[in-house]
C-alpha cells in the first residue's frame with residue numbers, strides 16, 4: 001500500500017476540529033450550541049458587496065485573472081496602505097492569493113529551502129509551523145511567555161535564534177493571543193532579524209481588528225527581507241471568498257508570480273471583484289462600525305471571565321480572541337473543552353492547538369457571536385464551573 005509522505009503525516013491534527021465536529025453532532029441532535037471555537041466573523045455580507053458580486057457576474061469576464069491578481073485590486077490594496085497606514089507601496093509588490101493561507105504558502109515557498117531553519121512564535125497560528133515544515137525546513141519555536149504578555153521580544157529572539165534560520169514567522173495581531181505589537185517593537189524585531197541575515201514573514205491577517213493599540217503594518221519597519229501576509233477573511237469578514245494577499249520585498253515579484261502560477265494559477269475571479277469593492281470608503285466605514293461591536297464583545301468577556309475564575313495574562317488588544325488560563329481546579333484544557341461542550345453547550349478551542357509552554361491550561365474563546373449569545377455563554381460557563 002502507498003504510504004502518505006512523512007512530511008504530510010507530520011502535520012498535526014487540530015483539536016478544535018474534534019470540538020467542532022462534536023458541536024455539530026450535538027446541534028444535529030437538537031441541542032443549542034454557542035460557538036466560540038472557530039475564528040470566523042458571523043456578520044452578514046454587506047449589501048454593497050452583494051451588489052458588487054451581482055454586478056461583476058453580469059458584466060465582467062469570469063475566466064482566470066492574471067496570476068498576481070486583478071490590476072485594479074492590486075492598486076486598491078496598495079492605496080489602502082497609503083490612506084490608512086501612510087505607506088507608499090508599489091502595487092507590483094502586491095500578489096493576490098487564495099486567502100492569507102495562500103500568501104503564507106507563497107512567502108515560505110519563495111524564501112525557504114530544504115534544510116533551512118524557520119522560527120515560529122508560539123503560542124501561534126498552527127499553520128505557520130505546518131506550512132514551513134512542508135517546505136522541508138526544520139521548524140523551531142520562539143516560546144512566548146505569559147509573564148511577558150505573549151509578546152515576542154528581541155532578547156527572546158536572540159536567545160532562541162539558531163544558525164541557518166531563514167525566516168521568523170509571527171502574527172500581529174496575534175492568534176490566539178490577540179496581542180498587537182507596537183510599531184517600535186516590530187521595527188526592533190525587523191532590525192534584529194535582518195542583522196542576522198534572516199527574513200521575516202509577518203502575518204497581518206487580523207490587521208484592522210485593533211481596539212486599544214496602534215493599528216499598523218510591519219511595512220513601516222522596512223521592506224528588505226520582509227513578507228507581509230494579509231487576508232480578506234477577518235476584518236473584511238469574507239472567509240468563504242478565499243482571498244488574501246502577500247506583499248513581497250522589492251525585486252521578488254517575478255519569482256513569487258511564477259510560484260503563484262504553478263501553485264494556484266490565480267485567486268478566484270469573482271472574489272477579486274468583491275474584494276476591490278470591499279476597499280471602498282463606504283464599506284470600510286461599515287467595517288469600522290463592526291470593529292466597535294467587536295470591541296464591546298471583547299470588553300464583556302474581559303469583565304466576566306475573571307469573575308468565573310479564568311485568568312488573562314494580558315489584555316488582548318486585537319483580533320477577536322481571548323486567550324484565557326483555566327482556573328487551577330479545572331481539568332486540562334482538552335478535557336475541559338469536551339465536558340463544557342457536552343454539559344453546557346459552549347464550544348471553545350483548547351490551547352494545545354497553538355503550542356507554547358502553558359498550552360494545556362489555556363482556552364481560546366472567539367467573540368464572533370453577538371453580545372446576547374456571549375452573555376448566555378458566560379452564564380452557562382458559570383453554571384458549569386460552579387457545580388452546574
Ligand SMILES: Cc1ncc(COP(=O)(O)O)c(C=O)c1O
Pocket residue numbers: 039098099100101102125171174175203205230231232233239243244
Ligand atoms: C493568523 C492567521 N493567519 C492566516 C489565517 C488564514 O486565513 P485565511 O486563509 O482565511 O485568510 C488565519 C485563519 O484563521 C489566521 O488566524
